[in-house]
Amino acid sequence: MSTPPAPSSPPSGAPAPAVDLDRYRTLRRRGTAIARSFRLAEADVEDVVQDALVRMLRVPTDGDGAPRRYESYFDSTVRHLCIDLLRKRGRETELPEPDEMPGQSRSERHEQRILVRQVLAAMPASARSILVKSHIEGRSLSEISGELGISSNACSAMLYRARRAFRDRYVRSHVLPTDDERCAAVRALMVDTALSTSSEHEVVVRNHRRSCEDCESQYAFLLTARSAAASALAPGALAALTAGGFLAFLGIGGVVATARRRVGSSRVRPRWRPSRSWPSPPRSP
Numbered sequence: 001m002s003t004p005p006a007p008s009s010p011p012s013g014a015p016a017p018a019v020d021l022d023r024y025r026t027l028r029r030r031g032t033a034i035a036r037s038f039r040l041a042e043a044d045v046e047d048v049v050q051d052a053l054v055r056m057l058r059v060p061t062d063g064d065g066a067p068r069r070y071e072s073y074f075d076s077t078v079r080h081l082c083i084d085l086l087r088k089r090g091r092e093t094e095l096p097e098p099d100e101m102p103g104q105s106r107s108e109r110h111e112q113r114i115l116v117r118q119v120l121a122a123m124p125a126s127a128r129s130i131l132v133k134s135h136i137e138g139r140s141l142s143e144i145s146g147e148l149g150i151s152s153n154a155c156s157a158m159l160y161r162a163r164r165a166f167r168d169r170y171v172r173s174h175v176l177p178t179d180d181e182r183c184a185a186v187r188a189l190m191v192d193t194a195l196s197t198s199s200e201h202e203v204v205v206r207n208h209r210r211s212c213e214d215c216e217s218q219y220a221f222l223l224t225a226r227s228a229a230a231s232a233l234a235p236g237a238l239a240a241l242t243a244g245g246f247l248a249f250l251g252i253g254g255v256v257a258t259a260r261r262r263v264g265s266s267r268v269r270p271r272w273r274p275s276r277s278w279p280s281p282p283r284s285p
C-alpha cells in the first residue's frame with residue numbers, strides 16, 4: 001500500500017493530530033491546481049502546498065472547533081502563499097490583476113450561496129427585511145419608505161446599517177478557531193481591522209500578524225471574505241445568490257413567490273435597476 005508523504009509535524013509541544021488521508025489528498029489536489037494557476041515552478045508549487053497543508057494541521061477540526069470553512073480557508077491560504085512568494089522573489093509584475101486572480105472555485109461559490117443564506121437567516125428581522133426588499137425584490141427606497149411609513153432619509157440610514165451588519169456577520173463567520181489564547185484574542189479584533197482602515201486595533205493586529213503565520217493566513221482569509229461580502233451586496237447579486245426557494249423557506253418571500261404564481265412561471269426576475277446608486281452613509285446626528 002502506498003502512502004502519500006504526510007505533512008511535516010506540527011510545532012513542538014502540540015500533539016500530532018490524526019491525518020485524514022482522503023481529506024489530505026483532496027486538499028493537496030486543490031492546492032496544486034491553485035498554485036499552478038499562478039504559474040510557479042513545480043518545486044515552488046510543492047513547497048506552497050506543503051506549507052498550506054502544515055498550517056491546516058494547526059486548525060482544530062474536532063467538535064465545536066471544527067472550521068465550517070475548512071476548504072475555503074485552505075484555498076485562500078494557498079493563494080496568499082503564492083502571492084507572497086512572487087512578492088518575495090520580486091516578481092510582483094507577474095501577479096494576476098485583482099480581477100484576473102484565480103477566481104472562486106465551484107465549491108467556494110457553493111459555499112458562498114450557503115453562507116449568504118445563513119447570514120441572512122440569522123440577521124435581526126428588520127435588517128433582513130429591508131435587505132430583502134431592496135436587494136432581492138429590487139424595490140426603490142421611496143417604495144420601501146412609503147410602505148414602512150418612514151422618511152426616505154431614515155430608510156436610507158436603515159438600509160446602510162443593514163448592509164453593514166450583513167458584511168460584518170459574513171466576514172465574522174470566517175474567523176477560525178485556534179487553540180492558542182493569544183491568537184484567539186487577536187482574532188477577536190481582526191474582523192474590525194479587516195473591515196475598517198481606521199480601526200483602533202490595527203497596530204495590535206498587524207504586530208501579531210507579523211510574527212504569527214497562522215494569523216497572517218487568517219487575515220488573508222478575512223480579506224477574501226470581505227471581497228465576497230462586497231460582491232454579494234453588488235446590484236443584483238443577492239437576488240442571484242438566494243434564487244431557488246430560500247425566501248419561501250424564511251417565510252419572507254411573499255412578493256416574489258406571489259408574482260411567480262401569478263404569471264405561472266418560475267422565471268420571473270426581481271425588478272432590478274442596475275443603474276441605481278447605493279445610499280451614502282447617514283450623517284452623524
Ligand SMILES: [Zn+2]
Nearest residue numbers: 183212214215
Ligand atoms: Zn496568531
